[in-house]
Amino acid sequence: MELLELDREDRQLLERTRRLIGQRHSKISGVSAGLRTSRRSVFFGLSIDARTSTVGTCAEFAAIGSMLTKGESKIKTIVAISYKGKGRYRILPPCGKCRDLARQFGDPYVILQKEKESGEAGKVRLSKLVPFPWDEGLS
DSSP: OOOBOOOHHHHHHHHHHHHHHHHHOOSSOOEEEEEEETTOOEEEEEOBOOTTSSOOBOHHHHHHHHHHHTTOOOEEEEEEEEEEETTEEEEEOOOHHHHHHHHTTOOOEEEEESSSSOOOEEEEEHHHHOSSOTTTTOO
């Protein structure tokens, strides 16, 4: 899959999301997500990893919830970053639940890591990651 180059706003979103997890990582939060809306507002969220049950929440869900509380509903770009320890980070592709949720708010760009070991990133439309959505064709 060919990834598009990041623009200045994408790089800023990526860096702010990386800084957030660098500052806020803990035993219960190892992933941060950032999103930019069609109005150019920026929202962030952290994962909640509940070790005692299956009720944890992805960082993307938290960022989308923050967006909704401010009355916005169209995602332009979204990214998730995992803290790997000792100042190392990894850009994560969204899980299936997050892909499905984000799809309800447009066809945003998703920032992805080009190679596992490099920090180089690009972006692709969510519809390229979910070419056959489960609800397509439903009335």
